[in-house]
Amino acid sequence: MIYLDNAATSWPKPEKVYDDINRCMREYCANPGRGGHAMSIASGRAVINVRELLARFFNIKNPMHLCFTKNTTEAINIAIKGIINPGDHIITTCMEHNSVIRPLKTLEKYAGIELTIVKGNEYGEVDPHDVKNSIKKNTKLIVCTLSSNVNGIIMPVGEIGRIAREHGVLFLVDAAQGAGSIPVDVEEMNIDMLAFPGHKGLLGPQGTGGLYVADDVRLRSFMEGGTGSNSENTYQPEIMPDFLESGTLNTPGIVGLGAGVEFINSFGLNNIRLYKHMILSRFFEGLEEIKNVKIYSKKSMENNSGIAAINFENTDSSEISNVLDSIYGIATRPGLHCSPLAHETLGTLKQGIVRFSPGCFNTVEEVDLTLEALREISVKL
Amino acid sequence: MIYLDNAATSWPKPEKVYDDINRCMREYCANPGRGGHAMSIASGRAVINVRELLARFFNIKNPMHLCFTKNTTEAINIAIKGIINPGDHIITTCMEHNSVIRPLKTLEKYAGIELTIVKGNEYGEVDPHDVKNSIKKNTKLIVCTLSSNVNGIIMPVGEIGRIAREHGVLFLVDAAQGAGSIPVDVEEMNIDMLAFPGHKGLLGPQGTGGLYVADDVRLRSFMEGGTGSNSENTYQPEIMPDFLESGTLNTPGIVGLGAGVEFINSFGLNNIRLYKHMILSRFFEGLEEIKNVKIYSKKSMENNSGIAAINFENTDSSEISNVLDSIYGIATRPGLHCSPLAHETLGTLKQGIVRFSPGCFNTVEEVDLTLEALREISVKL
Structure with a gap:
């Protein structure tokens, strides 16, 4: 085929992705962050290594503010639903995937948010000025795809990020299409939240993805559950990344994602x-x-x-x-x-x-x- | 070790789990349910096979009402937050994991739900009568662990299920501990929702789990996003399992989970x-x-x-x-x-x-x- x-x-993935997943599962795949025995520590260390690797890849200063998710959709849902309140205005574009549009339309219908969808040219490319002109007093968030999954058009994310920062509006980038082939620098691009998949351009396995949340952005938790930390607390602990990482992580998947990113870095x-x-x-x-x-x-x-x-x-x-x-x-x-x-x-x-x-x-x-x-x-x- | x-x-997993994951990734791991080419169809078929296998395993009549999640915590969050409204009363037990307690305490604090935690004996075993006596007019849901992850005590889930059914109260079972070693029959046990992990007793890989939702239980969606179905619809499609499965599934993980369950069935x-x-x-x-x-x-x-x-x-x-x-x-x-x-x-x-x-x-x-x-x-x- x-x-x-x-x-x-x-598909395919680099050989190292298959091999590292296999070795992880066969040799040391205990539950990371749960228990202090050698295998649990090895799993935990493997997860931290990939967290740090990805942080460097996207120029994220604090790796603890990068949390792992099962896919980009989860990351986007965590980001949008964690920050939006009734009455807030959100700006997005005409080229977004349903992973952005469906949460936003649902919030518009049931949670009283206001939505502006900025139109683009014949390729869907939006003009940053149109984004700027859409900002209102109650604008809380701009959500923009890094590039379209339909025709590949790259959005002017850097410019939109600058506008968002200038207006005190949060900026969420959906990097489902483009992470791994377009350089992403969250600092330079003024990205407050970055959602990305592991299994596309980053060459990792399905079942992986992540969300970066800037230090000064305070989200509500999306899922609460066991984190292996603050076990005595019957509420979600507020430290990152635990705050957004409830339940057992996909250790072999994350290890595979690390191998994918290493391949990209070496190539x-x-x-x-x-x-x-x-x-x-x-x-x-x-x-x-x-x-x-x-x-x-x-x-x-x-x-x-x-x-x-x-x-x-x-x-x-x-x-x-x-x-x-x-x-x-x-x-x-x-x-x-x-x-x-x-x-x-x-x-x-x-x-x-x-x-x-x-x-x-x-x-x-x-x-x-x-x-x-x-x-x-x-x-x- | x-x-x-x-x-x-x-840990370890059956050999077939490692091998099937590896073969899936190397040979046919396209995006299931997205596109109609041979590899996408092969991935989709593999996912359906495991869905049907798990449905038989738990005596779930309609496999389409079993959706895949990344872990049990996600399944529990989908179930609880999808059904509970302010003012509802929920009953749970003194032996629950933070994956149950933390969402419930959060809802109690921020969404005005009422919570009763039924106490047990010295081993934490609850008396079904105590559950029954806790039911009130506004009781919407009973949440109970199949067995404790601390001391292994098995809860009287069958009896609690009968009580729940008799009183028209929904019953959610957290099978994180026990699925794969205690027989679970959702029909016989009157279970309306079953949350389970893939990576524990079912011998699959981390990054897998699932939620069964009975045909007559209507949840709100938890995450909205791409489902590969009804793409023209900017709202979440209501058909199951798509309604609860947004974004790319963990195909190799699900395949590995299937291999784990096959091992259990053969043994x-x-x-x-x-x-x-x-x-x-x-x-x-x-x-x-x-x-x-x-x-x-x-x-x-x-x-x-x-x-x-x-x-x-x-x-x-x-x-x-x-x-x-x-x-x-x-x-x-x-x-x-x-x-x-x-x-x-x-x-x-x-x-x-x-x-x-x-x-x-x-x-x-x-x-x-x-x-x-x-x-x-x-x-x-």
């Missing part, structure tokens, strides 16, 4: 970015020679986190993806990608989009085979 | 129970010959899910555990085990307890070595 669905989850984030861009450029070049293709992604590396979103005229996106899968063994994702607003922006709510999302293990040969398949399909349509 | 901390997390739940009881009986017998030991667990299989909770007179439990770990390489868990109420009940809030929790891979030799170590320790005290 030619796997071009890395925006859903990256170099920028080199991975350049490699993926080379793959994607070749794909875009090849598409130029194929008839009836509509492209919804920008082609430059500065504007695209690594996705080619296309359609064949008005053909349903599922039809193309099905043929790619069943005849050519090529994995893509059609439909709406859990992002109806983005498709509304791109005008593809009905047709969907065929999304090609190569990863750092895809080869030039695979790109050429995919282009060949698309050429054949275009002739038959 | 002699690992006697299976109540925290089971036989009752055989595992008998084997663990044999191990534990030998341990209790040996303890009788050791001076100054106080035992807080019942010894019979009908009353104990598999824990020996002990102390040496008034010696701090951490001191004993530390010696066991550092001198003898024996892993136990001292302290409060995230269950302050249970320790209050047992009178060990200050001293803690040294918890021995053997698993189905512990051997008679390991028990004897542990007893030998305890004999030496008792002499030196």
Whole structure:
């Protein structure tokens, strides 16, 4: 199979990810932070190491303010529901995933929050001035995706962060698409909360993700439960990361995530970015020679986190993806990608989009085979 | 290391757990329920298989009403916060883990719920009549642990379930301790909601767990986000299990959990129970010959899910555990085990307890070595 669905989850993972997970489970996987025996300490140390690794990766000063979650969705829910009160105003964008839109729409409906969705250009790119102009007295939070999971468009997160800081508004970035291929610096970008997945660009396993919360941001707890700390306290302890990490952590998953990030560090984030861009450029070049293709992604590396979103005229996106899968063994994702607003922006709510999302293990040969398949399909349509 | 901390997390796992996780990650781990390509379908099918396997394991009629969570704590939070409204009365017991107590105390403090904590006997065993007598007009929910994570005492869950059903009160069981060693039948036991971990008695990996919700129980959503279903809907879809499963699932973890349950099924739940009881009986017998030991667990299989909770007179439990770990390489868990109420009940809030929790891979030799170590320790005290 030619796997071009890395925006859903990256595959394959670096060998070290498989190996480290396996070794963790076989050799030392006790419950981290519970009990003081050698194996529990080894598990705890492994978790701390990855916490520190990720903190360095995102330039987070205090690793204890990075908590592990099961996925980005959990991180976003913790962040939004932990800070928002009835009457608050939230600004978000037209390219958000349902992991942002559904919590916000639910809060709008049941908890009396006010919501502004800033529109973008034809690619969904928002103008920071429009964000600025949407700020009101009761604006509490701006939520913005790092890049779109539909067409890869990179949002002006740095500029929006500056505006948020200037206006005393909190800034939450959904880095589900882009963490691991776009450099993220929470300090430089004025990010107060960063939600990210482990299993996409960071090359870790599914079941991992995280949330960074700046030192001066006070959330309500989202889940209460055992933390292995302050056990005598029948209320949630307020120290981080325990405050947001109730119940047993996914130790082998976190270890695997650490191996993924180590791979990125050893290869170099920028080199991975350049490699993926080379793959994607070749794909875009090849598409130029194929008839009836509509492209919804920008082609430059500065504007695209690594996705080619296309359609064949008005053909349903599922039809193309099905043929790619069943005849050519090529994995893509059609439909709406859990992002109806983005498709509304791109005008593809009905047709969907065929999304090609190569990863750092895809080869030039695979790109050429995919282009060949698309050429054949275009002739038959 | 002699690992006697299976109540925290089971270790080792059956070989098939390691192998299936590894094969899943290497061979077919795409995003289940997202996209229709061969690998995504293979992942989705693997998840469904485990859902059905677990449903059969707990006698859940509709597998779609079993949703996967990252741990038991998440499952309990989803259940309690999804059903409780201000003014509701909740009954729970004196042996609950902080995963139950902390959400309840938080709701009591901030959301105006009323809480009754039913006391038990010297082992923490509650009398179902006391539960019955605590029911009031506004009682919405009874929450009870299947067995205590501190001393293994098994609660009369079946009888409490009958009482709950007779009074039209919902019944949530926390099966963190006991699932995989005590037979659980949600129909027979009148369980409306069952929260369970994947990484303890079910022998799966950390990062897994689940919540069963009976067909006629309507929860509020806990997290909203992408579900891969009804993507055009900017609100959470109401179909189960999607309603409670936002964001990418932990596919390899769930596959590993399936392998754990298959191991239990092939070995036989009752055989595992008998084997663990044999191990534990030998341990209790040996303890009788050791001076100054106080035992807080019942010894019979009908009353104990598999824990020996002990102390040496008034010696701090951490001191004993530390010696066991550092001198003898024996892993136990001292302290409060995230269950302050249970320790209050047992009178060990200050001293803690040294918890021995053997698993189905512990051997008679390991028990004897542990007893030998305890004999030496008792002499030196």
